[in-house]
Amino acid sequence: MIITGEALIGGLAVKGKGGSFNAFDPSKREELQPAFHMVDVSQINEACTLAGAAFDAFRATSDAQRADFLEAIGAQIMALGDTLIERAMAESGLPRVRLEGERGRTVNQLKLFADLLREGSWRDNRIDSALPERTPPRPDLRMRLIPVGPVAVFAASNFPLAFSVAGGDTASALAAGCPVVLKAHSAHPGTSELVARAIVKAVELCRLPVGVFALLTGTGNGIGQTLVAHPSIQAVGFTGSRSGGTALMAVAAARPQPIPVYAEMSSINPVYLLPQALAARGDEIAKGFAASLTMGVGQFCTNPGLVLGLAGDAFDRFAKVAAEALAPVQGATMLTPGISGSYQRGVAALAGQECVRTLAKGEQEEGKGAPALFQTTAASFLAERALxxxxxxPASLLVACADVAEMAAITERLEGQLTATLQLDEGDFDAAQKLLPVLERKVGRILANGFPTGVEVSTAMVHGGPFPATADGRSTSVGTGAITRFLRPVCYQNLAQALLPESLRDGNPLDIWRRRDGALGKA
Amino acid sequence: MIITGEALIGGLAVKGKGGSFNAFDPSKREELQPAFHMVDVSQINEACTLAGAAFDAFRATSDAQRADFLEAIGAQIMALGDTLIERAMAESGLPRVRLEGERGRTVNQLKLFADLLREGSWRDNRIDSALPERTPPRPDLRMRLIPVGPVAVFAASNFPLAFSVAGGDTASALAAGCPVVLKAHSAHPGTSELVARAIVKAVELCRLPVGVFALLTGTGNGIGQTLVAHPSIQAVGFTGSRSGGTALMAVAAARPQPIPVYAEMSSINPVYLLPQALAARGDEIAKGFAASLTMGVGQFCTNPGLVLGLAGDAFDRFAKVAAEALAPVQGATMLTPGISGSYQRGVAALAGQECVRTLAKGEQEEGKGAPALFQTTAASFLAERALxxxxxxPASLLVACADVAEMAAITERLEGQLTATLQLDEGDFDAAQKLLPVLERKVGRILANGFPTGVEVSTAMVHGGPFPATADGRSTSVGTGAITRFLRPVCYQNLAQALLPESLRDGNPLDIWRRRDGALGKA
Structure with missing residues (x-):
């Protein structure tokens, strides 16, 4: 398949009417061909209007049809072959093995949602039987979740496949029955076009309305703001910076009809070194931490950016071993010059803080990111919000605490996080019990004896957390739970069987789990 | 129990430090004693801080303990006896039979949430088994929903019991494990104080932290804005006007940490007269409609304020019969002078519209509301947003449509609604099939051959709908589904059994429905 630099609207490749830009190879530091043409406002509006027009037909498809569609997308992505991997490597600087793994994750994610649809209970179908003899009589009430409407999805820079065009937001929205208007990330427009063409091909093969999917290409904030303000759009999925996410939240809240925004934004993912674990296996934890911190040049939302331990010899040794593990790690190419520049400014700012000691800091070359490890005191951390x-x-900050109570106190002062990690042994369980209630309030996922990088795509995953980890802590953007972001309940009162949706009819024709008079069952 | 005019903070009756105001008997048109003292900012902050401090202990209670607590509240409300009913009658102008019924509904609602807690699956517990042999290994992942934190609840004027101090918002928040800081409605402060004292008594009896519940008393918008802005507050439940709800949405969105607002605000609840049903039983429907419109002086969120029918003799006859049924209905006392004044201004504005014909309009006396029925054309309705x-x-507007397609077109232009009602016979099913997809997008509940007033408290009820029916169409404020408004997911990765919450432990010690590797079961 050839990359043409076009957007995809109404099932067709269309040349953007705005200006043009080129992708950039961050490893070779050179522009890539061809040029991409930016969509203008009329094209954004067209994509949104088509999505609105496609919504009723798309949501009227059966769960089995949408499951097939998701798997068809996966097959079409695989059919892109090495063209996709090579373009993604060029645009992201990420290695082949990582991108092949990410492609597998992307395809499996589509499959997971297909399985969810086939299982059938995702609509939370509920039936309350009529009680005609009661005073007053109770009507027949049936409830199911339906899709909210077209969803605007903003692709992330750091996962050019799994959190991008056919990533988790798209997969969960399409599974729910929501058309998707996707704003490609300008860091990997060619990868985006290839995957979008795969989706459009699947739309065709499955004979779905052309408005089910559109790809918008461009740079800057204007496209996103126009997209989120469009009346057809009913929800937003976003993975990116805090400033970008909060800007979209503001646009969504200011609409005549406000809409929900699911923005996954900012997290420093605290790691807690509990004393017994630190004493027993501090060196091993330090090495594991260094590996987690530098994996993928630290470009993960779940990167461990904060480590809390009890001040003392064991923690000093941890710091030393971690710094030693980081020292030989060379700076590596980051996703974009912008990300690299921002990282280097962040590292320099930390290094320049009077209250911060630099434990390790590699040479920061242009376009790259070298690991950096810092340390400060609990008092300084509490006093200085910039920390x-x-x-x-790949930067992290160690904070020496006086005791577990101080760890908890610091945690209370943290903003919302995606994850928190406890390094603990059995002798640390009492300390953990003190921390857990605070952590539950602050984070979406609590890990024991692992590292937060690595987000399983499964039923029980939560990749979310209180603001600013996400815009809306009631949700996850990874795993099957992500579908609920794009659903809302509708109740049918005394509706005739012929008019009821199949999932709510008597006799349970779809043979799915439902709740009847409050009790789960298939009867 | 004696009404003292005090707020309830920290389990104690405290005299507000702000100004004072009196309740008003809208039937007798006279002030009621005693005076109520308004809380000041320091008292609001104290209530919120106590709620925050109580949160971890309250959410650590077992489901059985919170179920007992909810039932204890119900018992304490019943123990108030006639004192409560008489005060509510005086403050609302509503008749005894209505308020006794509403008390029953309130107590049953608490019982429904107690039953939900005892059933135990409300936390959506999920377990994904570890797959240590997989490459990469899958960790053990367990997910449950936890409460979001203290909830600010704003009581409604029109249900002084069921949507007020111990109403659906409070019941669902307490069931979830969220402390409640309740802003009493200034129209029934005495009723509020009595019910709040019942809750505080139940808090004592159940030995719960004093911060679990607080009652704030006062008038004006200042208390609500301070309350919603307080950092301890993590969600808002509100039933009231569109202006009031959107003002709180703005405060919540502008916080350093934005929080969700569940405001139930504004709905005109369209009724669709499909041709076969209209021809077969138009008179009966007209009489039923008139009864639904005037019930409780039309002071329901689900009042049928819009009727769409096909222009022609049958619709003309419907209009005539409905107008005749309304003509003898006297104006009746409304809840407050403010509501009555606002109603009368709304009726006058409709009557004054050039494109609107007045079919029935009773004499509007001070403090009362007399039924009013108007008619306009589809073209006028589409052109004039004020309609x-x-x-x-008790006012409604009939709109004569050319055909079902025009009914659908008008529906497309409506804002979000709580309900839509179809009057239909079997011969109308084709027409209904055309309307249903549009209605699903616009409303929270679709009724057949009934009237929208009357909202069952049950498992499958949806009392919600797209903006501006509610601030957040992904939710219901009535029925067991209301609990999900105050929950968020947390995932535990590789956590030791001893540290896991009981609902997620191996062996299913609580014997509840859970999802293991995607499949529902109790294994």
Missing amino acids: HEEVFG | HEEVFG
Whole structure:
């Protein structure tokens, strides 16, 4: 398949009417061909209007049809073959093995949602039987979840496949029955076009309305703001920076009809070194931490950017071993010059803080990111809010605490996080019990004896957390739970069987789990 | 129990430090004693801080303990006896039979949430088994929903019991494990104080932290804005006007940490007269409609404020019969002078529209509301947005449409609604099939051959709908589904059994429905 630099609207490749831009190879530091043409306002509006027009037909498809569609997308992505991997490597600087793995994750994610649809209980179908003899009589009430409407999805820079054009937001929205208007990330427009063409091909093969999917290409904030303000759009999925996410939240809240925004934004993912674990296996934890911190040049939302331990010899040794593990790690190419520049400014700012000691800091070459490890005191951390901010890349800050109570106190002062990690042994369980209630309030996922990088795509995953980890802590953007972001309940009162949706009819024709008079069952 | 005019903070009756105001008997048109003292900012902050401090202990209670607590509240409300009913009658002008019924509904609602807690699956517990042999290994992942934190609840004027101090918002928030800081409605402060004292008594009896519940008393918008802005507050439940709800949405969105607002605000609840049903039983429907419109002086969120029918003899006859049924209905006391004044201004504005014909309009006496029925054309309705606005009270507007397609077109232009009602016979099913997809997008509940007033409290009820029916169409404020408004997911990765919440432990010690590797079961 050839990359033409076009957007995809109404099932057709269309040349953007705005200006043009080129992708950039961050490894070779050179522009890539061809040029991409930016969509203008009329093209954004057209994509949204088509999505609105496609919505009723798309949501009227059966779960089995949408499951087939998701798997067809996966097959079409695989059919792109090495063209996709090579373009993604060129645009992201990420290695082949990582991108092949990410492609597998992307395809499996589509498959997971297909399985969810086939299982059938995702609509939370509920039936309350009529009680005609009661005073007053109770009507027949049936409830199901339906899709909210077209969803605007903003692709992330750091996962050019799994959190991008056919990533988790798109997969969960399409599974729900919501058309998707996708704003490609300008860091990997060619990868985006290829995947979008795969989706459009699947739309064709499955004979779905052309408005089910559109790809908008461009740079800057204007496209996103126009997209989120369009009346057809009913929800937003976003993965990116805090400033980008909060800007979209503001646009969504200011609409005549406000809409929900699911923005995954900012997290420093605290790691807690509990004393017994630190004493027993501090060196091993330090090495594991260094590996987690530098994996993928630290360009993960779940990167461990904060480590809390009890001041003392064991923690000093941890710091030393971690710094030693980081020292030989060379700076590596980051996703974009912008990300690299921002990382280097963040590292320099931390290094320049009077209250911060630099334990390790590689040479920061242009376009790259070298690991950096810092340390400060609990008092300084509490006093200086700048130390709480995410530095996207392989940088982390160690904080020496007086005791577990101080760890908890610091946690209380943290903003919302995607994850928290406890390094603990059995002797640490009492300490963990003190921390857990605070952590539950602050984070979406609590890990024991692992590292937060690595987000399983499954039923029980939560990749979410209180603001600013996400815009809306009631949700996850990874795993099957992500579908609920794009659903809302509708109740049918005394509706005739012939008019009821199949999932709510008597006799349970779809043979799915439902709740009847409050009790789960298939009867 | 004696009404003292005090707020309830920290389990104690405290005299507000702000100004004072009196309740008003809308039937006798006289002030009621005693005076109520308004809380000041320091008292609001104290209530919120106590709620925050109580949160971890309250959410650590077992489901059985919170179920007992909810039932204890119900018992304490019943123990108030006639004192409560008489005060509510005086403050609302509503008749005894209605308020006794509403008390029953309130107590049953608490019982429904107690039953939900005892059933145990409300946390949506999920377990994904570890797959240590997989490459990469899958960790053990367990997910449950936890409460979001203290909730600010704003009581409604029109249900002084069921949507007020111990109403659906409070019941669902307490069931979830969220402390509640309740802003009493200034129209029934004495009723509020009595019910709040019942809750505080139940808090004592159940030995719960004093911060679990607080009652704030006062008038004006200041208390609500301070309350919603307080950092301890993590969600908002509100039933009231569109202006009030959107003002709180703005405060919540402008916080350093934005929080969700569940405001139930504005709805005109369209009724669709499909041709076969209209021809077969138009008179009966007209009489039923008139009864639904005037019930409780039209002071329901689900009052049928818009009727769409096909222009012609049958619709003309419907209009005539409905007008005749309304003509003898006297104006009746409305809840407050403010509501009555606003209703009368709304009726006058409709009557003054050039494109609107008045079919029935009773004499509007001070403090009362008399039924009013108007008619306009589809073209006028589409052209004049003012005709789409809710007139809270017993007023409705008939719109003559050319055909079902025009009914659908008008529906497309409506804002979000709580309900839509289809009057239909079997011969109307084709027409209904055309309307249903549009209705699903616009409303929270679709009724057949009934009237929208009357909202069952059950498992499958949806009392919600797209903006501006509610601030957040992904939710219901009535029925067990309301609990999900105050929950968010947390995932536990590789956590030791001893540290896991009981609902997620191996062996299913609580014997509840859970999802293991995607499949529902109790294994």
